[in-house]
Amino acid sequence: MATKTGVEVSIAIADAVKLANADVVAAYPITPQTHIVEHLAELVANGELDAEYIPVESEHSAMSACLGASATGARVFTATAGQGLELMHEVLYVAASMQLPIVMTVANRALSAPLSVWGDHSDVMAVRDTGWVQMFVENGQEAVDNTICAFRIAEDRRVLLPVMVHVDGFYLTHVIEPLTLPEQAEVDKFLPPNDYPLPLWPDKPVAMGDFAPPVIYSEAKKAQEVNLRKAKQPILECWEEFGKQFGRYYHPVESYKTEGAKVLLFTMGSFSETAMTAVDKMRGEGKEIGLVRLRLWRPFPFAELRQAVKNADVLIILDRALSYGGPGGPVASEVKAALYGEAKRPKVVSFIAGLGGRDITVSGFEQIVSRGIELAQKGSEEEYEMFGVRE
Amino acid sequence: METYTVYAPKLVTRKEYFAPGHRACIGCAEALALRLACKAIGPNAIIVNATGCMEIVSSQLPYTTWRLPWIHTLFENTAAVASGVDAALKAMVRKGRREDKGVKVVAVGGDGATADIGLQALSGAMERGHNFLYICLDNEAYMNTGIQRSSSTPFGASTTTSPAGKVSIGQVTWKKNMPAICAAHNIPYVATACPSYPFDLIAKVSKAVSIKGPAYVHILSVCPTGWRSAPDISVRLGRLAVETGIFPLYEIENGQYKLSRDTIKRRPVQDYLKLQGRFRHLSAELIAQIQERVDREYTQLQEKARGHQG
Numbered sequence: 001m002a003t004k005t006g007v008e009v010s011i012a013i014a015d016a017v018k019l020a021n022a023d024v025v026a027a028y029p030i031t032p033q034t035h036i037v038e039h040l041a042e043l044v045a046n047g048e049l050d051a052e053y054i055p056v057e058s059e060h061s062a063m064s065a066c067l068g069a070s071a072t073g074a075r076v077f078t079a080t081a082g083q084g085l086e087l088m089h090e091v092l093y094v095a096a097s098m099q100l101p102i103v104m105t106v107a108n109r110a111l112s113a114p115l116s117v118w119g120d121h122s123d124v125m126a127v128r129d130t131g132w133v134q135m136f137v138e139n140g141q142e143a144v145d146n147t148i149c150a151f152r153i154a155e156d157r158r159v160l161l162p163v164m165v166h167v168d169g170f171y172l173t174h175v176i177e178p179l180t181l182p183e184q185a186e187v188d189k190f191l192p193p194n195d196y197p198l199p200l201w202p203d204k205p206v207a208m209g210d211f212a213p214p215v216i217y218s219e220a221k222k223a224q225e226v227n228l229r230k231a232k233q234p235i236l237e238c239w240e241e242f243g244k245q246f247g248r249y250y251h252p253v254e255s256y257k258t259e260g261a262k263v264l265l266f267t268m269g270s271f272s273e274t275a276m277t278a279v280d281k282m283r284g285e286g287k288e289i290g291l292v293r294l295r296l297w298r299p300f301p302f303a304e305l306r307q308a309v310k311n312a313d314v315l316i317i318l319d320r321a322l323s324y325g326g327p328g329g330p331v332a333s334e335v336k337a338a339l340y341g342e343a344k345r346p347k348v349v350s351f352i353a354g355l356g357g358r359d360i361t362v363s364g365f366e367q368i369v370s371r372g373i374e375l376a377q378k379g380s381e382e383e384y385e386m387f388g389v390r391e
Numbered sequence: 392m393e394t395y396t397v398y399a400p401k402l403v404t405r406k407e408y409f410a411p412g413h414r415a416c417i418g419c420a421e422a423l424a425l426r427l428a429c430k431a432i433g434p435n436a437i438i439v440n441a442t443g444c445m446e447i448v449s450s451q452l453p454y455t456t457w458r459l460p461w462i463h464t465l466f467e468n469t470a471a472v473a474s475g476v477d478a479a480l481k482a483m484v485r486k487g488r489r490e491d492k493g494v495k496v497v498a499v500g501g502d503g504a505t506a507d508i509g510l511q512a513l514s515g516a517m518e519r520g521h522n523f524l525y526i527c528l529d530n531e532a533y534m535n536t537g538i539q540r541s542s543s544t545p546f547g548a549s550t551t552t553s554p555a556g557k558v559s560i561g562q563v564t565w566k567k568n569m570p571a572i573c574a575a576h577n578i579p580y581v582a583t584a585c586p587s588y589p590f591d592l593i594a595k596v597s598k599a600v601s602i603k604g605p606a607y608v609h610i611l612s613v614c615p616t617g618w619r620s621a622p623d624i625s626v627r628l629g630r631l632a633v634e635t636g637i638f639p640l641y642e643i644e645n646g647q648y649k650l651s652r653d654t655i656k657r658r659p660v661q662d663y664l665k666l667q668g669r670f671r672h673l674s675a676e677l678i679a680q681i682q683e684r685v686d687r688e689y690t691q692l693q694e695k696a697r698g699h700q701g
Contacts, residue, residue: 023488050486073489213451
């Protein structure tokens with residue numbers, strides 16, 4: 001019987017990869033992801049995980065080695081953060097378009113310059129259109145559960161896509177949390193062995209990665225897009241199955257105390273937990289505030305989002321990344337786009353905060369909500385507001 | 392010896408793994424090199440191909456020239472992809488998910504993919520000791536994109552980004568010594584080859600794939616399009632590169648240099664240079680400079696090989 005223990009989230013993620021019985025781990029050290037791959041190296045060194053650990057010379061090579069290993073049919077894991085994710089950038093597209101079911105934890109980190117090892121979502125947003133399935137988690141338990149789910153989703157014959165699990169750097173990677181690691185037998189029951197349909201193997205030669213002239217490129221891209229959108233159903237089924245077996249349920253968009261709320265706060269990742277505490281406090285004060293959290297980032301859950309916010313008048317979105325010279329927060333602009341065609345839609349207010357490891361406290365969320373309501377009422381000529389910044 | 396040259400071709404498999412029907416230029420010695428190398432590699436292998444001429448001429452959705460399992464992803468990451476294939480094979484064989492039948496991993500890249508943009512990935516893979524063969528098909532410039540210079544372009548060659556002009560001699564740097572760089576990684580086997588010497592090439596690639604650990608074979612591949620040479624003299628040009636000492640054939644086995652054919656009486660470099668439009672502009676003075684450098688480097692190579700004999 002799995003028991004709850006206090007463990008650092010990074011260690012727990014590595015343990016989840018061990019429970020998934022990964023065959024190949026290729027990784028390059030970068031803060032704040034290092035504890036994950038250090039622990040995996042240790043598990044391999046101690047014979048607790050029978051895998052090949054490739055200590056590559058860069059993140060570009062980390063993801064490239066993952067391509068090769070995944071194409072050969074191995075179950076493959078890597079982890080990175082910030083600059084590392086950006087160095088992988090072009091390789092990420094290849095992983096998705098060649099349908100290689102790689103699982104990667106991204107310990108979300110700000111981007112240089114100035115150098116910052118601390119957390120925000122700049123790295124996530126820069127890889128938004130790489131074609132990966134992408135999800136956010138809010139705490140250590142969710143990180144563990146979704147690391148296991150990520151392998152099942154990625155390797156599902158209907159999906160065969162790489163999956164990124166976004167875990168906020170330091171806020172999650174470096175905290176010790178009480179969490180339950182599932183039993184090996186339970187994971188084995190939930191996660192079938194990887195059976196990649198056409199691996200590189202001499203008995204049946206395949207050619208992977210041919211170039212495409214204009215006459216066929218668009219068709220290849222359309223097929224990829226259809227595949228990613230269709231992946232939503234297998235993702236939902238995976239989470240449903242996980243819930244049935246382990247008692248913890250996950251959804252693309254999750255609502256917290258939204259009953260009767262005309263004003264909704266909207267978050268992704270670890271800040272959602274602070275936001276929940278803030279909502280509890282405001283609810284206690286009789287304010288009808290609710291919280292909507294985005295878990296599934298790609299494929300974007302349009303229907304679930306519209307359903308979750310349909311009764312609200314004001315939607316206050318907190319982004320942890322900037323789109324320089326653009327429409328404000330990347331998530332806010334996507335939500336706006338998703339709601340634009342709706343006959344009845346809430347007024348969307350975009351805030352950017354929590355950049356480069358800047359905390360947002362409970363009172364910070366209260367201020368964001370009251371300022372958001374004010375902006376929704378009187379309007380603003382600005383695309384967004386940056387919260388808590390000294391000018 | 393004469394009997395041997397008649398008999399030797401019969402020992403080479405008639406099977407083609409790099410099949411006819413690709414779209415390489417007329418007289419492409421790189422395609423010839425790859426065809427011969429694949430005969431030496433045999434069917435029990437996985438090929439990892441860098442972006443470049445050979446990738447482009449052998450693939451186009453939905454066709455393929457390859458009768459071996461083949462993967463192409465990007466330009467600079469070939470050795471890293473091969474690292475992943477090697478690791479996956481090791482793990483899956485150990486875990487009983489793949490038959491243990493000694494599948495070879497062979498990475499193939501051009502000189503740009505090897506000496507320039509992919510050098511870091513190659514260095515990393517060699518340093519980590521992956522069990523793979525890396526073949527560099529060196530046609531001495533970025534031919535696929537239109538004859539731009541690389542660090543493997545020889546001194547004095549005119550390319551589209553090192554053009555000879557009123558105040559330029561063309562390429563002003565000397566060819567990067569990739570075999571020496573690989574040998575400096577203390578890998579068990581490094582060799583140079585040229586498809587103008589097909590049996591030597593086949594023997595070296597055969598040896599290279601049979602060796603445990605990283606192996607590197609650097610193959611000079613005449614490119615009529617980029618070298619501005621007649622397409623019917625590619626084999627002859629390759630021989631001249633060797634006979635002039637410009638591209639000596641040798642092996643470095645566990646650090647020991649061994650000349651494959653010691654050309655005692657080398658031909659003047661002019662014999663090689665004069666057949667190529669890329670060197671057409673060279674003055675007698677520059678040719679003398681090239682001769683002097685080739686003589687020096689050849690002597691150094693002979694000394695290294697002799698040192699190891701004694």
